[in-house]
Each structure stands twice: as C-alpha cells, then as structure tokens.
Amino acid sequence: MIGGKPKGLAQNAVLFYPALMLGVFFVVPFATMLAMSFFRKSDQLYERAFELTNYAQFLTAFFGKTLGFSLLLAGAAAVVSVIVAFPFTYLMTRQPRRVQVRWLVFILAVLSLSEVIIGFAWATLLSRTAGLSNVLVWLGLLGTPQAWSPGFPALLLGLCYVGFPYTVLVLYPALSRLDPELPEASRMLGASPLRSFFDVVVPVLRNAIISSLIMVFVFNLGAYVLPQVLGRPQHWTLSVHITDQAIQNSNMPFAAAMAVFLMLVSVALVALTLLFGQEKRLAR
Amino acid sequence: MNRIFKNLFMGAVLVVLLAPLVVVAGVSLNEKKQLLFPPRGFSLGWYQELLTQADWLRSIGNSLIIAVASALLAVSIAFPIAYFLWRYRVLYARVLFGLGVAPFMLPPVITALGFLLFWVNGEFWLSQIGIQIRLFGQIYATIISHAIFFVTLPLVTISLGLESIDRQIIEASTTMGADDATIFRTIVVPMVRPYLISGYAFAFVLSLNEYIVAYMVAGFTVETLPIKIFNSLRYGYTPVMASVAVVFVLVAMIVFGLIARFGDLPKLLGAWSQKET
Numbered sequence: 383m384i385g386g387k388p389k390g391l392a393q394n395a396v397l398f399y400p401a402l403m404l405g406v407f408f409v410v411p412f413a414t415m416l417a418m419s420f421f422r423k424s425d426q427l428y429e430r431a432f433e434l435t436n437y438a439q440f441l442t443a444f445f446g447k448t449l450g451f452s453l454l455l456a457g458a459a460a461v462v463s464v465i466v467a468f469p470f471t472y473l474m475t476r477q478p479r480r481v482q483v484r485w486l487v488f489i490l491a492v493l494s495l496s497e498v499i500i501g502f503a504w505a506t507l508l509s510r511t512a513g514l515s516n517v518l519v520w521l522g523l524l525g526t527p528q529a530w531s532p533g534f535p536a537l538l539l540g541l542c543y544v545g546f547p548y549t550v551l552v553l554y555p556a557l558s559r560l561d562p563e564l565p566e567a568s569r570m571l572g573a574s575p576l577r578s579f580f581d582v583v584v585p586v587l588r589n590a591i592i593s594s595l596i597m598v599f600v601f602n603l604g605a606y607v608l609p610q611v612l613g614r615p616q617h618w619t620l621s622v623h624i625t626d627q628a629i630q631n632s633n634m635p636f637a638a639a640m641a642v643f644l645m646l647v648s649v650a651l652v653a654l655t656l657l658f659g660q661e662k663r664l665a666r
Numbered sequence: 667m668n669r670i671f672k673n674l675f676m677g678a679v680l681v682v683l684l685a686p687l688v689v690v691a692g693v694s695l696n697e698k699k700q701l702l703f704p705p706r707g708f709s710l711g712w713y714q715e716l717l718t719q720a721d722w723l724r725s726i727g728n729s730l731i732i733a734v735a736s737a738l739l740a741v742s743i744a745f746p747i748a749y750f751l752w753r754y755r756v757l758y759a760r761v762l763f764g765l766g767v768a769p770f771m772l773p774p775v776i777t778a779l780g781f782l783l784f785w786v787n788g789e790f791w792l793s794q795i796g797i798q799i800r801l802f803g804q805i806y807a808t809i810i811s812h813a814i815f816f817v818t819l820p821l822v823t824i825s826l827g828l829e830s831i832d833r834q835i836i837e838a839s840t841t842m843g844a845d846d847a848t849i850f851r852t853i854v855v856p857m858v859r860p861y862l863i864s865g866y867a868f869a870f871v872l873s874l875n876e877y878i879v880a881y882m883v884a885g886f887t888v889e890t891l892p893i894k895i896f897n898s899l900r901y902g903y904t905p906v907m908a909s910v911a912v913v914f915v916l917v918a919m920i921v922f923g924l925i926a927r928f929g930d931l932p933k934l935l936g937a938w939s940q941k942e943t
C-alpha cells in the first residue's frame with residue numbers, strides 16, 4: 383500500500399491544488415524578485431532592463447559597512463545564543479518529561495512572540511523610567527537611573543533574547559536523543575560532571591552545535607524590528623535597508639538586488655548545515 | 667554543590683527570559699499614561715481601552731481574521747503534500763515539500779519583498795488581460811502571503827503524524843480489502859488529526875505575531891496588532907501596547923499549553939516518543 387508510483391492523472395490530482403498555490407504564490411514572487419533585481423529604477427517605479435547597476439551599488443563603502451555590521455551582529459548573537467542554549471538544553475533534556483513539557487511551552491511562547499513586542503519589552507526594561515537601573519538605584523548600586531537603550535549592547539541583548547528559544551528548539555532533537563548512558567559511562571570512569579560534559583557530550587554533538595550556529599546566524603540575519611527599536615541608525619541591518627529602499631525610497635530594483643544577495647548568502651549557509659547533517663548520518 | 671550550580675543556571679535563564687515580560691505586565695497596570703515600573707497605582711483601564719477603542723479593535727479584528735484564515739489555508743496546502751509524499755514517495759512531491767519548507771529557512775524580509783513585488787505587479791498583469799482587481803494592500807493578500815509563509819509548520823507536523831502511523835495497520839487493512847479512500851477516511855485522518863490541529867495552532871500563533879510580511883504586503887491599509895504596536899512605538903508610548911503584549915504572551919501560553927495537554931509536545935519538537943524512552 384505504501385510506496386509505489388502514482389498512476390495516471392487521477393491519483394496525481396491530489397497534488398494539483400498545493401502545487402498551484404506554491405507555484406503561483408511562492409515561485410512567481412521569487413522569480414519576480416530575481417527579474418526585478420536586473421531592472422532599472424525610473425519614475426514609474428521601474429522599467430524593464432537587464433543591467434547589473436543594482437548589484438554594482440554593493441561596491442559602495444556604505445553597503446559594505448552595512449553588510450559587515452549585519453554579519454557581525456548576527457554572528458555575535460548566534461555565538462552567545464548557542465553558548466547559553468547548549469548547556470541549558472542539555473540540562474532541560476535530562477529532566478523528567480513533565481518538567482520538560484513545561485519548559486517547552488514557555489520556550490515556544492517566547493519564540494512565537496512578535497519581534498515588535500520583544501523590542502518594546504526590552505526598550506522598557508532598559509529605559510530610564512521603568513527599567514532595570516531603577517532597581518539598581520534602589521539597591522544602592524547606582525546613583526541615578528540611566529537609559530541603556532538604544533545602543534549596541536541593548537540591540538545585542540534583544541537579538542540574543544529572540545535567538546535563544548530558537549536555538550533551544552534547534553538543539554532539542556539532537557540533545558534529547560543523546561544516549562544517557564554515554565555521559566553516565568564517563569561519570570562511572572571517574573570524570574567530573576563538568577569534564578564529562580565537555581569531553582563527552584560536546585564532542586559527540588559537534589555537528590549539531592555547528593549546524594545550530596549556522597541556523598541561528600541565518601535566523602538573526604532576518605532581524606528587522608529590533609535594530610530600529612533597540613539600535614541607532616548606524617545599527618540598521620541589511621533587512622532594515624531592504625525594506626527602507628522598497629517602501630520609503632520606492633527603489634524596488636535595488637531592494638530586490640539586496641534581497642537576492644541576502645538569499646544567496648542564506649542558501650549557501652543552509653546548504654552547509656545540510657552537509658553537516660549528511661555527514662552525521664553517514665557516521666552512524 | 668553541582669546540583670546547586672545547575673539550578674542556579676536554569677534559574678538565571680528563567681529570570682532573564684521572564685524579566686522583560688514581567689516589566690511589561692507591570693507597566694500595563696499603571697494608572698496614568700506613563701511607562702513606570704514598578705507601576706504607580708493600579709488600573710486595568712488600558713486593557714479596557716484595548717477592548718473598547720475602535721482603532722485597537724480594528725487591529726484585533728484584522729489580526730484574528732488573518733490568523734484564522736491563513737492557518738486554515740496553510741493546512742489545506744500542507745496536508746495533500748504530506749499525504750502524497752507519505753503514500754508514494756516520488757521526487758516531485760519531495761520538491762514540493764522543499765518549496766513549502768523554503769520560506770521558513772530564509773530571512774523573512776526576502777519572502778516579504780517577494781510578496782510585495784508580486785502583489786504590486788499582479789494587479790498590473792491582471793489588468794493587461796482585462797481583469798481589474800485590487801490586490802496590493804488588501805486583506806486577502808496578507809492572508810495568502812501568511813499561508814505560504816507559514817506552510818512549513820503544518821507540513822512538518824503532519825508529516826511527523828503520518829510517519830507515526832504503524833505500517834502494520836495499513837497492511838492489515840489492505841489485506842482485508844480496504845482501498846485508498848477507505849484507509850484515508852478510517853485510519854489516516856483520525857490518526858493524523860492531533861498533528862493537523864497542532865500544525866494549525868503553530869501557524870495561527872505565528873501569524874498573529876508576524877510583522878514584516880504583513881507590513882510589506884498591506885501595512886498601510888490592513889493594520890494588524892504588531893503593525894499597530896510598532897506604529898504607536900514610533901509616535902508615542904501608551905500602556906495599551908503593554909497590555910497587548912501581555913495578551914499575546916497569554917494566548918501563546920494557552921495555545922501551546924493545550925497542544926502539550928492533548929498531544930506529545932516533546933515528540934512534535936523532535937524527541938523520541940514517550941514509549942521509546
């Protein structure tokens with residue numbers, strides 16, 4: 383019953399509707415964007431052309447700076463997220479299932495929160511009037527309340543907050559399937575818990591760590607609201623500039639070219655994680 | 667000692683994750699129109715304003731319509747693909763599956779821009795063949811865009827559900843003379859139902875919270891709650907924003923709590939199922 387080849391049009395008809403939907407509303411938009419990236423900006427939004435001027439604009443110092451900052455920010459936040467999320471997820475998966483479920487519900491709730499809400503929440507938490515600094519003043523650690531947002535640390539913190547639950551969920555399958563006998567065996571042989579964690583758990587899951595780093599990095603590249611709420615204009619990322627070009631400047635071709643570029647970077651990185659996944663399967 | 671360290675670490679993570687939510691909840695209770703924490707006075711007036719003022723109500727309505735409809739559309743696209751791939755395992759179904767997962771793997775701004783260009787140009791293409799219809803800035807454009815953007819979630823959960831069906835049941839029913847349609851009706855649908863529902867719930871909650879696609883497709887005409895909050899964020903704070911945030915957190919907790927109550931959440935997220943551990 384399962385397997386085999388579908389015969390004739392009748393059996394394939396099931397796929398007709400989803401193929402149509404994905405074709406029209408996903409493939410066509412991407413093709414449009416790709417074509418747009420070669421068009422020329424004009425008074426009527428754009429005119430058809432085939433030129434590389436939009437891509438040539440990448441060579442300006444401003445674009446280079448933006449790209450460099452976007453990559454740096456996404457990378458820094460990814461590293462912090464994984465460093466915190468890996469031990470956290472490991473400890474969580476060692477808990478009884480009932481406790482795990484409670485954590486997972488909470489993690490999912492935080493993950494699903496709108497970037498807008500998280501941005502607003504952190505802006506409030508780091509503000510002068512309602513923020514953490516008030517608590518420090520009350521404790522006598524600080525003279526006067528201070529505003530810690532907007533700024534680079536605030537932005538990095540916000541991005542880690544968004545990236546953390548995502549990292550936990552990316553790491554969760556690999557960590558929850560880790561054979562508990564492995565760390566136990568090393569403990570039995572006399573290793574301290576810390577040593578068994580660093581010498582057994584981490585090396586065994588090296589591929590999972592690397593692929594989660596890349597996944598979170600790509601996820602962070604998409605940050606759009608946080609740089610505007612928690613950062614200053616010089617902290618705007620590529621995502622912000624793409625939207626800015628498309629909506630404020632009505633420069634669709636340049637926005638499209640930037641988006642295509644960002645897509646190529648992301649696809650290359652995602653392909654890299656798939657490669658790591660493959661390797662792991664072969665190793666088993 | 668070691669146990670203390672572990673608990674300390676988990677506790678610290680919990681505190682950091684909770685801190686902004688607690689502050690927002692506190693701010694939402696302020697009596698006057700100020701962002702103060704700890705709150706001065708106590709008032710539920712901002713929640714009342716959220717539920718009575720016309721412009722907030724309109725955003726709530728838009729967000730709910732979009733989330734309900736787009737999640738339904740997403741499930742309707744995902745289910746046939748997942749079923750077909752499970753039933754036949756042919757290459758072109760796999761390609762379709764890949765297409766469904768793709769938007770989720772890329773930074774959302776890319777998909778959002780693709781949709782923006784598509785809806786703007788779509789109007790023009792249709793007018794060329796004599797059809798005058800408004801697409802850009804319409805609520806159904808947002809609904810379809812969200813459905814495509816979030817199709818990944820039901821696709822993954824439903825596939826997981828199909829994989830969990832014991833092959834022996836299918837073989838037994840085939841031996842006893844059941845055809846595809848009967849098997850689909852009496853085995854596949856009942857067994858996959860919890861996964862259908864959780865796929866729907868994931869898409870629903872994420873659509874409710876989604877900002878950039880909704881903004882690019884119809885941000886100026888169809889104001890969803892996240893767009894409304896972001897706009898208020900730029901043009902002056904009001905504690906109503908904080909009360910919306912609290913409502914969003916509660917909705918997410920309830921939905922995922924329900925999934926956990928009636929389904930196997932760890933398994934949905936990639937752990938082994940209960941029996942195997």
